[in-house]
Structure formats: C-alpha cells, structure tokens
Amino acid sequence: MNAQLADRYALDFEHVKPTLAGAYLPWLAQTREEALTAFIDSGFPSLRDEDWKYTSVAAIEKTRFNPAPPANGAAIDAAALMALRLPGAHVLTFIDGHYAPAQSKLGALPAGVVVAGLADTLEREPDRLRTPFGHPAVGYASGFAALNVAFMSDGAYVHLSPGATLEEPLHLLFVATRPSQATHLRNLVLAEAGSRVCVVEHHAALGATGYFNNVVTDIVAGRGAAVSHYKLQEESLDAFHVAAVNVALGADASFVSAALALGGALARTDIAVALDGTGASCSLDGLYMTDGRQHIDHHTRIDHAQARGTSREFYKGVLDGASRAVFNGKVIVRAGAQQSDAQQTNRNLLLSEQAEIDTKPQLEIWADDVKCGHGATVGQLDPDQVFYLRARGLEDAAARKLLVFAFAGEIVERIALAPLRQRLDALLHARLPRGSGALQ
Amino acid sequence: MTTAELRLEDLIGRDYRQGFFTTLETDTVRRGLDEDVVRLISAKKNEPAFMCEWRLKAFRHWLTLAEPRWSSVTHPPIDYQAISYYSAPKSRKDGPQSLADVDPELLRTYEKLGVPLQERALLAGVAVDAVFDSVSVATTFKDKLAELGIVFCSFSEAVQEHPDLVRQYLGSVVPYTDNYFAALNSAVFSDGSFCYIPPGLRCPMELSTYFRINAMNTGQFERTLIVADRGSYVSYLEGCTAPMRDENQLHAAVVELVALDDAQIKYATVQNWYPGDKDGKGGIYNFVTKRGDCRGANSRISWTQVETGSAITWKYPSVILQGDDSVGEFRSVALTNHYQQADTGTKMIHLGRNTKSTIISKGIAAGHGHNAYRGLVRVARSAYGARNYTQCDSLLLGDTCAAHTFPYIEVKNPSARVEHEATTSRIGEDQLFYCQSRGLTPEDAVSMIVNGFCKDVFKELPMEFAVEAQKLLGVSLEGSIG
C-alpha cells in the first residue's frame, strides 16, 4: 500500500480506536493493531491477485469514506424499516454499523440460545469472544478481512448450546442511512453439536448513497449441527459491498446457504466452507441479477478436508445493461477425503450487448474415490422457447420476461424459508421489465 | 558423455558448477546468455540481419521479464546462465555405436511400443545411416512436395531459402513479447520446422517431424512455423519425440500456425519426453508455447495432443479465432504417473463472428502425478454467435495423485453460447474385480478402461499415431496399480 494511503488509514484508526467496541480489552486492542498492520502490508487486492483478477476495487481504494460514527439514535423512516422485516422472525436491526435495540424485535429465546449485539457482548461478556478474536489470524484472506478486524464496530453474536434449536429464523437486518460511510461489521454464529439455527443476513439502504459496507460472518457448526445462512444483498445501487462468510463444519454437520445479490455498484461476496469433519454436507445456492453498470462478484470455496463429505452448489446469474458479473467456484478435495461427493453448477443468462460474465468453476482433487463434477454455461434465452410462447399468444417482451423469471425462479423456489422466498419473488417481479397484461 | 550434454542437476543448480568459461568443443557455445551469444548463434546459422535483430530484440525483452509463477507446477529454480544455448548436432562418434551400448530399459520400452528395430536404433541415437537412411527418406518426400509448391524444410533452411515468408510470419502468432519462455526461445532458438502450403492445395501426405529426427538433435529451443494459405489443407504430426534418456533438459519450444481464408491445419502431437524415474528424479521440463491463428474466414485449426512424457509439462495449444466462421479444436490426453506434473489446456479466443470451438480434455493421474487442466474461453464483444463446448474429464488411479480443473470463461457477447462440463472418476477396485472375474488381468483392465476414457481424443489421431498413443499409455501406466 502506498505511504499516503497507509498514513490515512493509520490516522483514521487512531481516531476511532477509543470508540471501537471492546476498546478496553488489551487482547482485542492487540488483535486490531496487528490486523491494521496486516492490512497496511497487503493493501487492497489488485487485478494481479488471482482471486481478484476480474474485480477492480480501485473505486473503494480511491474513495475517502467517513469512519463509522459512534452509535446514535439517528432519525429513521420507521415504516420503511418495518417493511424490510421478515414476518415471523427474530429481528436484530443494525443501523450504520451499530445494533439498534429499539428497532429490533427479539422474542423469547429458548434455553441454550444466546442472541446479542457483538459490541454489547464485548462489553458484558468479553470472555465469550476471547477465543474467536483473541488469537490474531495467521493470515487474512484479503486486505478487506484485515481491515474488518481492525475497524469492526458491531454485528451479531449468536451462540447455541449443544442440542439447542432456534425455531424461528433470525433476521439480521443491516441498514445504511448515511452517505459515504464505511462500516465494518462482524457476525459470529457458534452452533454447538446437534443445534439448529437459520440466519438471514440482509443488507439494505434507507436513503444512504455511496457508502462502503465491509462485513465478515464466521459460522462454526459442531458435530451434527444444522445451520442455514441466507444472504440477501439489496444495497443501494451506488454502494460498495464486500462480504465474507467463513464456515467450519464438524462431523455430520450440515450447512445451507443462499446468496442473493441484487444491489450495489460493486459487490463482492466470498463464501468459504470447510468440511472439517467426516460426513459433513453443504448446499450453496446463489442468484445474482445485474443491470446498469453494476459489478457483482461471487467467490466460493468448498474445502472437503475429511471423508464422506457432500457439497452441492448451484449459482445462476442474469446480466443486463452494461453490467458485469463474476463467478469463481472452487472445490477442493483433500488427500484422504475419500468418498467426497461434490457437484457444482453455474448458469448465466446474458440479456444485453454490453453485459459481461467471467466464470471460473474449479476442481482441485487430491483423492481418488470421489464423485466430482462441475458445469458452467453462458447463453441467452432459447429462441425456440420464445417462439413457442409467442405461438401461444404471448408478446415477445412478455415471453422473454417469463423465461427470465423462470430462469431465476429455479433458485428462488429452492429457498426453504417461505417469507424470504416470497420477498425475493416480489423483488424479482419489481425488477424485471413489465410485460404484457396476460401475465399479471 | 561430452561437456555439451546438459544434465538436469546442472540446470536446476543442485550440483552447480562454475564452469562458465570452460573451453568447450568448437561446436558448442559457452554456457550463459548475453547479446554476444545471441549474435553468435545467428552468425553460426548464417542468418540475414533481420533475424539477428529480431533475436536481439527478443533477448532484450526477455531480460525485462520474470519467470512466471502462476501455474500449479512446482520445480526448483532454473539457472538460465548455466545452460549452453547452442550446440551443433553432436558428432555421431559421441553417441552409442550400436544397440548393445543403449540402456536396455529404454530398448524394452521401444519394444513394447512396437517400434521396428531400425527405428529403435534411430530413436536411441545410434548412428544408423548405413542401415536406415532417414536423410534420403526425408529428401525424397521433400522433392515430391516441392513439385507441388509446398515448402517443408528445417527452419534454418527456410531462413536461407524463403526469407520473405519467414519474415512475414515469424512471431506473427506468438510475438517474442508473449511470455517468458517464448521470449527466450525467440532469442536463442536453434532450429525447427517450417511449412508453407500454397493457396488451394491439399497437402497429399501427413507431414511429420519424424522424417528429420536425426537432423534435429536440437530439441531444446525449437521453433515451428506452419502457414496454410487460402483454401489449403495440411495435417502435421509432431512425431514420437523420442525419450532421449541422457538429455535432461529444459525444452522451451514455440509453434506458430497461420490459417488463411478457408484453410485447415491439423496438428497432432504425441509427446513422450523422458518423464524422470519412479522417484521423480530427472526428466524434461516441457514449457512450450503453441498457438494457431485462424486469420482467415472459414479457417480451421485443430490441436490433438497425447502427453505422456516429461517431468513437467506446461503448455496451452491455443487458437485465435479471428476469421468469421472459423473453427478451433483442442483434444488432449495428458497422463501423469510417478512424480510427473502437467499443467496443460488451451485458450480459445473468439474474435470473429460465428466462430466455434471445441475442447475435449482427458487427464489421467496415477502414482504421485499431478494433472491440471487450465483453459481459457474468451468471447470478445465482436464475436457474435460464438459457440464453445468444453468437456474436461479426469481419471484418478490411486489415492496419492491429484487432478485439477481450472477453466476460465470470459464472455462479452450475449449471442454467445458457452458450455463447460467437468467430471472426475476413478478406476475402482470393483471395476477391476469385475474385469478380473471375466478373465482380464488388472493391467488389461486398466488399459481397457483408460483407452475407453480417451477414445474421443484417439479417434482424431491418424491411425498409426492412435495405436502408438494407446501403447504409450499402457507403458506409462505400468506399475501404477498394485
């Protein structure tokens, strides 16, 4: 990183350090300092980094974002906020990087389930976070991950004791209201053996523009635990969104993920799942819909580190306007991870002359008794299907809309969480070009 | 063995000798590389000034580059100053004088491959002129081809006889600025093949490097240039590149193909350089740049390769689909056994309208072998109606080998249709048992399954080549099943 930029971030850090969550904890202060050093050493990723080959973050690097202000009760459109809530869920609302209890709705939790703000937890029960945060990482996946640790302000802390189940979904609603602000959020989901939880990580904007949201979610699922993680990204169309989801699965644990990306000028999501115990399984779905000059990048990494793991991955993209999308899906089967079963699919629909897709499905196999495969396609609407629908009386535009909707719908209908599925359905309907009345 | 022989240990610096300025035999340039050496190579080959200039430019560019690090292969550092960059064909008296002097294991390999006795001698580098006059064989065909207007000769000869053609096309597909090894090759290449097919002509025979194997004791930095003029057709075989057992070396070749309007070039390779021994000692580093340019409308370039040799294979025979309606094809079987590493694949660059490409890659990994497919399919904004189909299959034999698939797909045109599929499978004990219970030996069973796995590629090879390739796989896989 150039000296000027390094100085700026170092200065920012000095300014906000006293206000950061858990500032009084020496071990956390040390972790933050070391992360800042790591960030300054590595800098922002560049196109020369294989993992960032197709995604330039120069715009983030160049922009001077305002550091997150301390929590305050900023005026907020209550009705608009309500509309974002998923019915039937526990809702933890975070406004501009800080937990907002007044705007949250946390029902009674069963025994063995802890749901709290991360900053609050650092204040009240810091020992819960000593293990995850007390040991500085050996290496950060990217400069963004290091930056996140140095500056993290808040997030959700979720802990499930062995065998505990949270029936209702947990809706983590992150709302940006201020322009040109950088927020660094950190979520932690610790699901011990045999526990079950469903988390919805939802990013939205209420009036904010040009902001930068840098979020890291760590999920640890113990033996036989079942965790679902839905990520709904509907940031403002001029915002920057960089997210990482790191998942470690114990034996026979299962993880279900759906990454749904609609917003952001530049949005990057990294999902890394380590199948660290035998018989673990994961299913990763994704849908990205881009338009205008949006750039949406998904990187997934599924690491079969132990035997008898199963992974399924299904990502679809619809690209319109002069937008660009990137999909990079890596599946690793380690030596000894016999009887691993990994299947990955990425399908893309290009709707316009200026859209661009870069897709890289990758397999890295170090064991022989495995079933692994991947497929990737890039294409446009099938003219035979369009003709068939027109021959049944649908207008050209309506036929195309229906087919795009059906293409995306394949991901939508796989979402087990009904309120989220309905919300996504509505978002897609609103987003797709209006067709003929015959479809309404 | 003469001091001109390069041992891999020298190359990789394990047994580094400060022998830079040792006086060598007269036909060998001192080790190391600088502008004087480049000039000397050019002078020894009596090249026109433009060639010397081009080599120097390439050398100067090479100095600005760093060795690439992005592939999945690993090897100890190469000391480029420890290599001697020019060594005239070694004198026959230095080689073995009869088959009795040749390593018996090597001869057994040939025998298994069904190479006739005379050819075995030729391949092993025995002075065979008296028995098998390869030079006159080559000349016979050359004269016949010349009558048709086809130029097929060594690169050195082409520089002398057809300097205009060389000047027009050399570096036009793989410029010296392309990559580290291409720059190095451009500066120091010793010889290679040159082929020009005039407009409208269908070359009546398969052209092959095989016919000049004796004259081509250069190997290390060879350069091939094939130009198919409008409406012509040629099929070129890069012959059984013999396992020259005692020549452990860096092989950094460049192959350039140019197809003009309606022309077709088929290029087949069976690569069987020395792979190193069972413990991974020795073997060739095969870092090759191969690229075809479908420059004209409706042209077609097909690469077919069977890669069983080399300690490390690192190459991506590619096609630039410039001409409208042009077609690029890549079919590959790559096998890695013992400690071999292969990082191979292709690049299909779609620029013209309605361009089509097909990629079929079959990777087989056994022992501690590492096999990676790396391929790029790029559809530029101008490539309306582009189509690509890619199928990448990996077959794993044993739990200590590795197979990787790294496809890169970049599409900028909405009318493009790109499909990529990859699978991984293994030969399971249940399959072997089933075959055994039907009376097959495990070796036969493996061979049968492997050949079935590769048949989509083998069927594209000329008959004799396909037979040879099948046998090669069998030999290369020996000892891979317990």
Place this chain on the structure above:
Amino acid sequence: MLDIVNLHAGIDDGTAIRPILHGLDLSVKAGEVHAVMGPNGSGKSTLAQLLAGRDSYRVTAGSVQYLGRNLLELPPEERARAGIFLAFQYPVEIPGVANIYLLKAAVNAVRTHRGEAELDAIDILALVRDKLKFMGMDEALLYRAVNQGFSGGEKKRNEILQMALLEPKLAILDETDSGLDIDALKIVADGIAAMRSPQRAIILVTHYQRLLDYIVPDRVHVLAQGRIALSGGPELAQELERRGYGWVDTASATRVGATA
C-alpha cells in the same frame, strides 16, 4: 380462410437462404380438414412453422392471406391471438414455467384480444380439468414445468389440450401423430376430431395415413420438393399408403403433362 399463393421460402442460416418451398399453392376454407402429406424433407414442417411465424424462415416470393389479412406481416403472437394454432412436432421444454401458468397466460392473451374478460386461476382450472379428463391426462402435469420430463405422448396430448382451450380458427397440427402408441393415437385423434366444426379449419401435417383413419380429411395434398405435387380426396391417402411416395413423382408428372 387461408389462401397461400405461389409461396417461395427458405431457411435463413445467417448468411444465406436455403430454399425449401418452391411455389406452393393451398387454399383452406372454414369447416374443412386438409391433410398435408409428403416424404421427409419435402417441406411439410417448414410450411407449418412458417404459418405460425417462425422467423428463421424467409419468404422470398408469393403471399399468404388469412381471413383477408396479410398473415406474413404479423408477429407470431398476433397470429396466435387471431386464431392460428400450431401444435408443434417437437414441443419445447421450458424449465421453471408451470404448465398451468402457460395455459392461463395463453388463454387470457387470446381472450383479451377478442375483447373478452380475462379468466382467473379458478375459472381456468375448472376449464382445464374438464379437458384434461377428455385427454386422459393426469392433473399433476399442470403443475410441472412446460413439457419438461413429459413423455413423447404426454407432450403431444399437452399440445392438443392447449388447442382445446384456445379454440383456434385455424389449427395446424405438425406430425402430432408421430411417436404415439396406438392408445395415445386414439386419444389424440379423438381430441382433434372433437375440434372439428363448421367455423374451424384444420391442417393435419402427417407422414402416415393412420391418423386419417380417425379423422377423414376433406382434401389430401402431397407435398414434394417444396410444392403441392398432387391433391385429391381421402382416397389419395390410401393410395399413398399402398404405393408409397415414390409413385407421386410419376403421377404428378403425368398430371402436369395432361394439363399443359
């Protein structure tokens, strides 16, 4: 209802037009059933697809009038709304679009065009259930994606089901009988026969005579080399069944000779 005069057309492969129809004449009146027969490659499917508005076919000469309008000017959906129905030889699979959804969209597109009120899901379902029974189809097929995973017979029945719901003025059935076993053929044929009415014209494009055992056509035309080589009554189909298509060339040559 339909008047095709001296139609020349071919397939547009992007660079050139490969001619298929060479001066085809055909006139079909309301209430009539016409069979268009002919060997493979004679242009039968081209004619069917062209009438439905497939844009990969290009008309190079001639005219097609439908109910007094120039049919060739209309995009496929307007032809459908104006009462033309093509039962596809190879009905396309559309993953992600429920069959019932397509039926509703199609019925309402036609109704809106006629100035009728749209039907809601319940009305549609009631209507469809009735026809389903007649076609011997399982209701589960309504909720599956259009034609996806349907057997060959199910696809063909699904086409006839759509025809029954859309009540076209001109139905063109492109080899609807191919790939059906004898039971399915009977159901499909009954479905078509039930559509026969004085207000409706039907064109049966077929390779074999067997469908015509169930639906006796008013006129039979033999297409060869892109034009009508022979026309006649139902007996012509039986003649073809006995003597094969090879006979047509001689027969048409004689006839052309006779009229000249």
